[in-house]
Amino acid sequence: MPGFEWFGNEERKEVADVLDTGVLFRFGFDQARQEHWKAKTFEIELAKRIGAGHALLCSSGTAALSIALATCGVGAGDEVIVPPFTFIATIEAVLNAGAVPVFAEIDETLCLDPKSVKAAITPRTKAVLPVHMCGAMARIDEIKDICTQKGLILIEDACQAVGGTLNGKALGTFGNMGCFSFDAVKTITCGEGGAVVTDEQQLYLTADAYADHGHDHIGNDRGAEGHPILGNNFRISELNAAVGLAQLRKLDQILDTQRKHKAAIKTAIKKFDGITFRCVPDEEGDSATFLSFFLPDETKAKQVITEFGQAGIDGCFYWYSNNWHYYRQWEHLKNLSSAASLPITLVKGLPDYRNLSLNRSDHIMSKLISMQIKLSWSDDDLNRRIEKIEGILKHSSFAP
Numbered sequence: 001m002p003g004f005e006w007f008g009n010e011e012r013k014e015v016a017d018v019l020d021t022g023v024l025f026r027f028g029f030d031q032a033r034q035e036h037w038k039a040k041t042f043e044i045e046l047a048k049r050i051g052a053g054h055a056l057l058c059s060s061g062t063a064a065l066s067i068a069l070a071t072c073g074v075g076a077g078d079e080v081i082v083p084p085f086t087f088i089a090t091i092e093a094v095l096n097a098g099a100v101p102v103f104a105e106i107d108e109t110l111c112l113d114p115k116s117v118k119a120a121i122t123p124r125t126k127a128v129l130p131v132h133m134c135g136a137m138a139r140i141d142e143i144k145d146i147c148t149q150k151g152l153i154l155i156e157d158a159c160q161a162v163g164g165t166l167n168g169k170a171l172g173t174f175g176n177m178g179c180f181s182f183d184a185v186k187t188i189t190c191g192e193g194g195a196v197v198t199d200e201q202q203l204y205l206t207a208d209a210y211a212d213h214g215h216d217h218i219g220n221d222r223g224a225e226g227h228p229i230l231g232n233n234f235r236i237s238e239l240n241a242a243v244g245l246a247q248l249r250k251l252d253q254i255l256d257t258q259r260k261h262k263a264a265i266k267t268a269i270k271k272f273d274g275i276t277f278r279c280v281p282d283e284e285g286d287s288a289t290f291l292s293f294f295l296p297d298e299t300k301a302k303q304v305i306t307e308f309g310q311a312g313i314d315g316c317f318y319w320y321s322n323n324w325h326y327y328r329q330w331e332h333l334k335n336l337s338s339a340a341s342l343p344i345t346l347v348k349g350l351p352d353y354r355n356l357s358l359n360r361s362d363h364i365m366s367k368l369i370s371m372q373i374k375l376s377w378s379d380d381d382l383n384r385r386i387e388k389i390e391g392i393l394k395h396s397s398f399a400p
């Protein structure tokens with residue numbers, strides 16, 4: 001998963017360019033910056049790489065979600081359909097927009113189940129926000145069809161899935177807007193950073209203004225720019241963009257390596273009866289940051305994850321109970337614990353998340369183990385890892 005495993009002279013050179021000029025700001029200073037436009041260059045190369053009309057780099061994946069929601073007009077009282085398996089940022093962004101997160105079930109893709117999305121639609125539904133979780137895709141074509149039929153906005157949280165595709169089309173480019181994260185542990189990293197992408201020029205222009213206090217960025221004099229809307233500051237610095245630019249140029253190499261490592265482990269695990277894999281609608285398009293598989297039941301999943309831990313097989317996740325990526329552990333959401341009071345009108349419109357019960361998702365997640373795929377493994381590391389995994393699975397009977 002993490003691009004930081006591969007920092008090298010490429011990142012150093014890009015950062016040095018910025019430090020040499022002293023221009024850390026992404027706009028203006030045309031003379032002083034000596035042609036170095038790291039954020040702008042990143043945007044052009046990202047849009048080209050994933051086949052999006054426009055890309056806007058911003059300060060984080062969470063910022064990207066907030067920008068996308070605001071830009072698409074999702075605000076006070078609107079319902080947004082979200083999955084229960086995601087990083088909490090997805091839910092926080094919806095709440096921060098003043099909108100109501102409405103949970104639908106996931107299916108064996110570990111992403112939103114299109115049927116459950118349909119069932120969750122009400123007259124107040126404004127948008128659907130699927131998450132391409134753990135590097136692979138939701139049934140985004142089916143979800144898009146539902147949004148088109150029902151006139152709903154589609155925003156993709158592709159924060160964990162840069163470089164992933166469905167039938168050759170990049171994740172993040174199916175919806176009205178797509179969001180990426182380049183935080184410290186993502187596939188490629190800026191240290192902190194994110195991006196929104198869209199094919200619609202007006203959305204791009206609104207996002208570009210919103211992320212920088214409403215500046216319209218017309219002309220060469222920042223002080224004289226117009227401010228058509230109120231906005232926020234979700235800008236990225238040139239230093240972060242510089243790191244990310246070098247990383248973006250390694251994306252294909254990163255994906256190749258992840259896919260190779262994932263395939264080797266998958267081939268080894270496949271031999272064991274009773275183990276099944278996460279449903280990936282287009283295996284070729286999996287960015288392969290994780291290998292996710294199901295044991296026959298919760299007891300066996302817990303047994304295996306424990307044994308993996310004892311054997312020193314690192315980077316294994318049992319999200320169902322041990323991690324902060326699943327709704328069962330979101331006590332802060334259930335109690336609506338916030339630093340300051342949430343708007344009373346928002347609170348009145350929220351369901352009681354303490355009563356939230358998603359049986360189908362629970363059933364799926366309780367059997368799931370995810371294994372992080374690293375870039376830095378040598379062939380020896382990989383072989384030793386596979387031996388350990390096989391040793392554990394061999395001693396256990398997984399027939400359901």
Ligand SMILES: *Cc1c(COP(=O)(O)O)cnc(C)c1O
Pocket residue numbers: 059060061062063086087089090131157159160181182183193194
């Ligand atoms: C990482 C992540 C985010 C937030 O990204 P940051 O850059 O850390 O703000 C949002 N959604 C998902 C699914 C993520 O994994």
